[in-house]
Amino acid sequence: MSTVAETVERLVNEAGFDYVGACTTEGFRTRPEVRDMCAANLCQHYDKSWSCPPACGEIEEYEQRMRAFDNCMVVQTVGQMEDAFDFETVKEAAEIQDKRFRELVKHLYEEDFEFMPLGAGTCMLCPECSYPDSPCRFPDKMVVSMEAAGLVVNEICTKANVEYNHGENTISFSGCILY
Numbered sequence: 165m166s167t168v169a170e171t172v173e174r175l176v177n178e179a180g181f182d183y184v185g186a187c188t189t190e191g192f193r194t195r196p197e198v199r200d201m202c203a204a205n206l207c208q209h210y211d212k213s214w215s216c217p218p219a220c221g222e223i224e225e226y227e228q229r230m231r232a233f234d235n236c237m238v239v240q241t242v243g244q245m246e247d248a249f250d251f252e253t254v255k256e257a258a259e260i261q262d263k264r265f266r267e268l269v270k271h272l273y274e275e276d277f278e279f280m281p282l283g284a285g286t287c288m289l290c291p292e293c294s295y296p297d298s299p300c301r302f303p304d305k306m307v308v309s310m311e312a313a314g315l316v317v318n319e320i321c322t323k324a325n326v327e328y329n330h331g332e333n334t335i336s337f338s339g340c341i342l343y
């Protein structure tokens with residue numbers, strides 16, 4: 165019978181990410197500065213989705229939930245852009261990461277152990293988020309991002325031995341599974 169770590173590793177590998185890495189959650193900290201960056205709204209999603217601040221809850225709640233897990237797998241998709249304005253590739257890489265991550269999470273829910281998924285960017289499950297007019301349509305499937313949970317993605321990638329930046333004209337989207 166497989167251990168939890170073996171099962172997570174197998175499912176992560178089957179999901180087809182470009183890069184994966186593992187680390188412990190020791191030293192993981194949620195940081196208010198990350199929420200300040202969300203509030204600066206460079207991504208244009210602040211206060212636009214149930215999965216993003218301020219609707220997604222306080223970072224203290226996420227830190228509390230994270231304490232239940234000892235291990236982390238980082239999963240990443242990287243797009244190779246033609247130039248710095250190749251927004252089509254950025255969008256495509258984000259969608260590929262989202263699809264891979266959702267598939268992974270779906271398979272993890274079929275297993276019999278607790279885990280915490282943290283994705284990359286805002287929830288893209290619905291063509292248009294129901295926020296704020298009506299409740300989230302799929303609260304069980306909605307995935308909150310690493311940033312929204314207060315994690316510094318660069319720090320977590322480094323800890324898991326995954327490059328955060330793969331060089332000029334590349335775009336990386338990273339998520340993680342805590343288990």
Ligand code: SF4
Nearest residue numbers: 287290293294300301
């Ligand atoms: S599942 Fe739909 S309604 Fe809920 S956060 Fe995601 S996009 Fe918004």
